Amino acid sequence: DFQMTQSPSSLSASVGDRITITCRASQNISASLNWYQQKPEKAPNLLIYLASILQSGVPSRFSGSGSGTDFTLTISSLQPEDFATYYCQHSWSFGQGTKLEIK
């Protein structure tokens, strides 16, 4: 069965830090990978689609890269509002999520 494996499952960081979250697909998915941010008690919000394209309105400190099976989400300089849970997604499969917490 197709799977998305996301790591780490949790991450502690400070405001201003640069962080990277990784997502690995169990088979080649080209660039068909999306990233979402979810804050507590809220619906997920699309950040990046097709691996590297920033959704309208998303700050430029967010970036995505990768193709094939390995993908990354990078936040270049963490802001207080970025502490949330992040999910990767391909088709009908989601990664397990990465909870980003304040150190």
Next chain:
Amino acid sequence: EEQLVESGGGLVQPGGSLRLSCVASGFTLRNYWMHWVRQIPGKGLVWVGRLKSDGTDTAYADFVKGRFTISRDNAKNTVYLQINSLRNEDTAVYYCVRDGGEGTPFEIWGQGTLVTVSS
């Protein structure tokens, strides 16, 4: 503004049924694929099923096992999720989600509606 608003969640006993509704505003539902995604409190996102823009082509996650049905009412610009034979493990927040078709991202999410299955 393009928006999705779900309703219909609540407390239901095991074995019961529920119909969730998702009303779209700012766009016409029948032009898009619509999905349902659920999230057990404190856990990750799980895709439940989808309805293509043709209004008849559906697909479901394996765990649905014929208990869930997605349908649409074009006149009401509303998509539904009928859930039968509810189990404790169906307790979750259910989101309706819009995408633009195969290969496009889940671009608009509703606020979610909580279904609690308990005796």
